[in-house]
Amino acid sequence: MIKFNINEASPVPLYQQVKQAILLDIVSEKLNEGDQLPSIRALAKILKLNPNTVAKVYYTLEEEGFIEGKRGSGYRVKVLKSRIDKLKISIIEAELKDFLEKASCLGLKKKDINELIGRLLNDK
Amino acid sequence: MINNEIIKVKNLNINFNKHIAIDNLSISFNKGETVLITGRNGSGKTTFLKCLGGVLFPDSGLIQFGNKVSKKKIGIISDKMSLLEDYTLEQGIAFHSEIFGINKFNFSLINQLNLKYERKIKTLSAGERAIYHLSLIISQKPELLLIDEIIHMIDAYIRELFLEALIELINDVNTTIIMVNHTFSETGRIPERILIMEQGRFILDEKRENLNKKIKKIITNKEIEEDIPVLFKKESSIQKEFYIYPFKEEFNSKYKYDFQDISLTEIIKSFIGGCYAKERV
Numbered sequence: 001m002i003k004f005n006i007n008e009a010s011p012v013p014l015y016q017q018v019k020q021a022i023l024l025d026i027v028s029e030k031l032n033e034g035d036q037l038p039s040i041r042a043l044a045k046i047l048k049l050n051p052n053t054v055a056k057v058y059y060t061l062e063e064e065g066f067i068e069g070k071r072g073s074g075y076r077v078k079v080l081k082s083r084i085d086k087l088k089i090s091i092i093e094a095e096l097k098d099f100l101e102k103a104s105c106l107g108l109k110k111k112d113i114n115e116l117i118g119r120l121l122n123d124k
Numbered sequence: 125m126i127n128n129e130i131i132k133v134k135n136l137n138i139n140f141n142k143h144i145a146i147d148n149l150s151i152s153f154n155k156g157e158t159v160l161i162t163g164r165n166g167s168g169k170t171t172f173l174k175c176l177g178g179v180l181f182p183d184s185g186l187i188q189f190g191n192k193v194s195k196k197k198i199g200i201i202s203d204k205m206s207l208l209e210d211y212t213l214e215q216g217i218a219f220h221s222e223i224f225g226i227n228k229f230n231f232s233l234i235n236q237l238n239l240k241y242e243r244k245i246k247t248l249s250a251g252e253r254a255i256y257h258l259s260l261i262i263s264q265k266p267e268l269l270l271i272d273e274i275i276h277m278i279d280a281y282i283r284e285l286f287l288e289a290l291i292e293l294i295n296d297v298n299t300t301i302i303m304v305n306h307t308f309s310e311t312g313r314i315p316e317r318i319l320i321m322e323q324g325r326f327i328l329d330e331k332r333e334n335l336n337k338k339i340k341k342i343i344t345n346k347e348i349e350e351d352i353p354v355l356f357k358k359e360s361s362i363q364k365e366f367y368i369y370p371f372k373e374e375f376n377s378k379y380k381y382d383f384q385d386i387s388l389t390e391i392i393k394s395f396i397g398g399c400y401a402k403e404r405v
Contacts, residue, residue, distance in 0.1 A: 006313070008309060008312045008313065008387070008388070008389075009387045009389060010387060011336045011385035011386055011387050012336075012385075013332070013333040013336065014313060014332075014333075015333060016333075040295070041291070041292070041295045044291045044294075044295065045288050045291050045292075047313065048284070048287050048288070048291070048313045048314070049291075049313045049314070050158055050291070050294060050313065050314045050315070050316055051291055051294050051295045052156070052158075052294065052316060053313075053316070
């Protein structure tokens with residue numbers, strides 16, 4: 001079962017939160033090729049979401065090629081290796097941008113950041 | 125009327141003595157839309173809903189329903205609405221089924237609450253009553269459902285049943301739902317379109333997913349430029365909060381402020397706060 005962390009108090013629109021939760025599970029391979037997604041009605045009831053919102057998430061994911069809908073049998077995960085690798089990079093890139101912004105706010109220089117990342121990588 | 129429209133309201137006016145309750149209001153709603161109407165007390169929300177439901181007759185204006193919407197397919201739920209109080213639940217169901225031509229009554233909600241069918245309607249609690257009333261209306265398979273300030277007054281368990289029933293309705297019948305509520309955190313995930321009412325008009329009509337692009341917040345300790353449209357300002361000894369509406373993308377490059385995204389709760393609070401502030405001036 002996908003872990004949904006839907007937060008009403010967040011300014012991020014609900015459909016984006018739901019979409020991201022599903023994408024994250026696909027990227028981290030908790031959801032694999034052919035896995036069945038819950039039906040629109042079931043997911044709407046669990047999350048107390050408007051079924052139209054859930055439908056919109058599924059349609060966009062289908063358009064982007066991450067899932068596939070078949071009449072009568074619901075939606076299944078479709079994994080495209082190259083897309084997923086790209087997605088992994090873009091998720092981390094967004095996080096890194098945040099991190100770099102904070103670092104520059106704190107007055108860290110390029111050299112400091114390089115050192116810091118190097119040290120953390122070595123520790124691992 | 126455009127095909128997808130289920131209700132079209134044109135130049136609606138309602139006065140109570142000299143008080144203007146609805147002020148030349150025009151708006152339309154589409155099939156399958158879920159709408160939340162909010163606003164401060166006395167802004168005209170309930171009056172508007174009553175008008176849509178045919179409970180109140182307007183002084184002037186037009187309310188037009190989509191061509192296939194019969195009166196039997198419009199449901200209205202309100203805590204103030206009287207049911208046939210001395211009837212038992214069973215008698216009420218029989219009566220309602222006959223009037224509205226219901227062949228197959230949907231007992232699932234009543235059974236989930238374990239309500240006894242021989243109880244009289246007047247002995248039900250507010251929440252039980254809401255569920256009973258909803259059962260009557262769900263069985264009609266309504267095209268349009270109007271809900272007046274019910275959801276915030278029922279307990280958490282019954283509310284969940286109530287919301288799940290609404291989700292089923294949207295899914296199965298594509299019912300248009302228009303609800304009036306003060307606290308929307310409980311209804312928060314269902315409405316797709318948000319309307320805020322003030323003095324008998326709508327001061328905000330926006331798709332929920334677009335709201336965070338249209339309204340932003342600045343926190344600062346100085347005054348801000350006059351050409352930034354301020355909806356509401358909140359001042360304390362340590363900071364000033366400015367709620368900006370309508371926000372434009374170009375503000376980001378024009379001004380140096382950190383325009384923050386805010387939640388729906390805060391958006392509605394700032395609109396209503398803005399109404400009170402205007403009155404004080």
